Amino acid sequence: xxxxxxxxxxxxxxxxxxxxxxxxxxxxxxxxxxxxxxxxxxxxxxxxxxxxxxxxxxxxxxxxxxxxxxxxxxxxxxxxxxxxxxxxxxxxxxxxxxxxxxxxxxxxxxxxxxxxxxxxxxxxxxxxxxxxxxxxxxxxxxxxxxxxxxxxxxxxxxxxxxxxxxxxxxxxxxxxxxxxxxxxxxxxxxxxxxxxxxxxxxxxxxxxxxxxxxxxxxxxxxxxxxxxxxxxxxxxxxxxxxxxxxxxxxxxxxxxxxxxxxxxxxxxxxxxxxxxxxxxxxxxxxxxxxxxxxxxxxxxxxxxxxxxxxxxxxxxxxxxxxxxxxxxxxxxxxxxxxxxxxxxxxxxxxxxxxxxxxxxxxxxxxxxxxxxxxxxxxxxxxxxxxxxxxxxxxxxxxxxxxxxxxxxxxxxxxxxxxxx
Amino acid sequence: xxxxxxxxxxxxxxxxxxxxxxxxxxxxxxxxxxxxxxxxxxxxxxxxxxxxxxxxxxxxxxxxxxxxxxxxxxxxxxxxxxxxxxxxxxxxxxxxxxxxxxxxxxxxxxxxxxxxxxxxxxxxxxxxxxxxxxxxxxxxxxxxxxxxxxxxxxxxxxxxxxxxxxxxxxxxxxxxxxxxxxxxxxxxxxxxxxxxxxxxxxxxxxxxxxxxxxxxxxxxxxxxxxxxxxxxxxxxxxxxxxxxxxxx
Numbered sequence: 001x002x003x004x005x006x007x008x009x010x011x012x013x014x015x016x017x018x019x020x021x022x023x024x025x026x027x028x029x030x031x032x033x034x035x036x037x038x039x040x041x042x043x044x045x046x047x048x049x050x051x052x053x054x055x056x057x058x059x060x061x062x063x064x065x066x067x068x069x070x071x072x073x074x075x076x077x078x079x080x081x082x083x084x085x086x087x088x089x090x091x092x093x094x095x096x097x098x099x100x101x102x103x104x105x106x107x108x109x110x111x112x113x114x115x116x117x118x119x120x121x122x123x124x125x126x127x128x129x130x131x132x133x134x135x136x137x138x139x140x141x142x143x144x145x146x147x148x149x150x151x152x153x154x155x156x157x158x159x160x161x162x163x164x165x166x167x168x169x170x171x172x173x174x175x176x177x178x179x180x181x182x183x184x185x186x187x188x189x190x191x192x193x194x195x196x197x198x199x200x201x202x203x204x205x206x207x208x209x210x211x212x213x214x215x216x217x218x219x220x221x222x223x224x225x226x227x228x229x230x231x232x233x234x235x236x237x238x239x240x241x242x243x244x245x246x247x248x249x250x251x252x253x254x255x256x257x258x259x260x261x262x263x264x265x266x267x268x269x270x271x272x273x274x275x276x277x278x279x280x281x282x283x284x285x286x287x288x289x290x291x292x293x294x295x296x297x298x299x300x301x302x303x304x305x306x307x308x309x310x311x312x313x314x315x316x317x318x319x320x321x322x323x324x325x326x327x328x329x330x331x332x333x334x335x336x337x338x339x340x341x342x343x344x345x346x347x348x349x350x351x352x353x354x355x356x357x358x359x360x361x362x363x364x365x366x367x368x369x370x371x372x373x374x375x376x377x378x379x380x381x382x383x384x385x386x387x388x389x390x391x392x393x394x395x396x397x398x399x400x401x402x403x404x405x406x407x408x409x410x411x412x413x414x415x416x417x418x419x420x
Numbered sequence: 421x422x423x424x425x426x427x428x429x430x431x432x433x434x435x436x437x438x439x440x441x442x443x444x445x446x447x448x449x450x451x452x453x454x455x456x457x458x459x460x461x462x463x464x465x466x467x468x469x470x471x472x473x474x475x476x477x478x479x480x481x482x483x484x485x486x487x488x489x490x491x492x493x494x495x496x497x498x499x500x501x502x503x504x505x506x507x508x509x510x511x512x513x514x515x516x517x518x519x520x521x522x523x524x525x526x527x528x529x530x531x532x533x534x535x536x537x538x539x540x541x542x543x544x545x546x547x548x549x550x551x552x553x554x555x556x557x558x559x560x561x562x563x564x565x566x567x568x569x570x571x572x573x574x575x576x577x578x579x580x581x582x583x584x585x586x587x588x589x590x591x592x593x594x595x596x597x598x599x600x601x602x603x604x605x606x607x608x609x610x611x612x613x614x615x616x617x618x619x620x621x622x623x624x625x626x627x628x629x630x631x632x633x634x635x636x637x638x639x640x641x642x643x644x645x646x647x648x649x650x651x652x653x654x655x656x657x658x659x660x661x662x663x664x665x666x667x668x
Contacts, residue, residue, distance in 0.1 A: 002536075005535050016522060324520070329507050330504065332504075
């Protein structure tokens with residue numbers, strides 16, 4: 001009963017100092033929101049990052065670094081140092097351990113989005129997240145040479161509909177003189193959103209890539225141009241690709257096949273396990289992500305220092321009040337509780353508001369974050385967030401015990417002899 | 421607890437006290453006793469150890485030596501938590517100024533005394549049925565008849581009204597002893613007389629003894645007995661005025 005009385009006193013006392021109380025509450029609310037937000041974004045970023053590719057056992061490209069291979073073949077960041085021969089690809093994909101293979105040919109772009117040449121195997125075997133296959137929002141996979149399938153974000157940003165014509169550009173920068181404007185592509189399919197770089201990719205067939213470059217030599221258009229119609233009549237067999245993905249019959253074979261590729265005599269190639277390469281890449285990003293969390297923790301600590309300042313300042317004004325309470329029979333330990341519960345109350349209400357703000361922001365930003373490839377599920381408020389909040393409340397009790405202890409000592413020393 | 425009328429309500433023997441940081445004793449009282457229902461005026465200049473004495477009587481501070489017995493109980497022998505409870509149950513305090521908790525209403529301030537003491541709550545309920553009615557009864561005896569006043573924040577009240585609310589809080593649940601520390605010094609002369617007579621008559625009505633401390637000798641006629649603290653407290657004798665002040 002006495003505890004209830006003390007809580008009531010704390011509550012009324014806080015309400016009596018509305019302005020500073022609201023400010024303090026606001027600062028705690030924002031820091032809790034920030035902490036929850038940063039924690040969730042970094043977890044989801046990692047989640048969505050590792051979700052980019054799944055089900056692929058080996059990633060193969062020209063010999064370079066595993067991170068670089070991953071960056072250009074999966075994330076469409078940067079360029080390959082070298083191509084690999086079509087015959088090498090043919091040979092390896094015919095290996096008895098290989099279940100399926102997806103060739104990738106990169107190098108062109110369209111309005112800032114990368115163009116990727118591949119085969120139907122891509123739509124059949126490529127997996128992301130938890131073994132999820134690619135789905136079509138509209139249309140179907142390419143079948144003709146000048147067909148194209150685009151990712152969800154490309155369709156959204158550029159406002160393309162099925163049947164629209166696209167002019168691709170040579171290289172990753174779209175300039176007037178490097179356009180493949182003689183061979184427009186027709187949009188036949190739009191992929192469903194994946195939250196991965198697939199959303200930002202324009203897919204055409206390997207034959208399409210060949211047709212585009214049939215009259216190009218060493219990066220520029222040659223004098224003798226070949227029309228789109230005439231190109232179809234030529235043999236559009238690729239001679240080079242950028243990289244390929246392999247699915248094996250058995251996971252047991254992964255290292256054996258990897259060794260075979262890495263020691264392939266005719267051409268220097270590199271095979272990496274996507275999971276390991278992702279881990280390696282994440283370690284680079286991890287530092288920034290951890291720094292963000294550290295900042296969020298310091299912002300929270302800062303608002304606790306603010307809270308402490310507010311309570312300690314009020315403590316001096318409340319010496320009289322404490323003397324009155326003592327004269328009424330209030331015990332020193334109750335004085336401690338009275339002051340300590342104040343920061344606890346701030347923390348509990350602040351955490352509640354911060355969590356509420358976080359949930360609202362999650363709902364509101366759901367679609368915005370998706371554009372950046374971040375999947376934040378609405379159920380992201382789980383036990384980990386509760387542990388975080390419990391920690392915040394725990395810290396607030398420690399913080400609150402400082403003015404509590406001071407008031408306790410003061411009430412013993414002052415007795416009733418406070419003069420105003 | 422003895423109900424024997426020969427046993428004094430409060431008896432003090434060989435009381436000595438110095439503040440932990442102090443150089444010398446600020447209280448040295450060989451003997452002081454107050455009978456049940458007695459109204460005692462203690463006259464003391466500032467710096468004569470008034471507030472310290474009241475802290476000791478209330479059990480907020482402990483004497484270095486000597487005994488303080490209130491209704492037969494040596495309060496120095498009680499455990500600290502029991503001492504606080506004992507104070508809540510048996511003593512009502514009225515201070516000079518700022519007696520009230522600023523963020524509570526008039527009613528909440530008065531009934532706060534009952535929140536810390538079950539036995540005072542029981543006594544208050546026995547008198548009026550509810551705490552609110554008892555608070556109102558006391559306030560109207562102290563000539564604050566407006567019932568709407570109960571819900572008001574205390575900051576809306578004049579100083580004179582605030583002191584009467586403080587008196588009502590000290591009186592609710594009829595504690596055996598009312599200790600008043602210069603409760604009238606912030607009031608003007610007319611209100612002062614009025615407040616004092618209201619306080620004393622209400623104490624008489626509830627059977628509480630009164631220990632009234634003031635530096636104002638004009639009030640002493642209203643009391644059964646008056647004591648000069650400078651005569652009572654040997655520690656003050658011989659102290660130069662400036663050191664008396666710092667001794668507190």
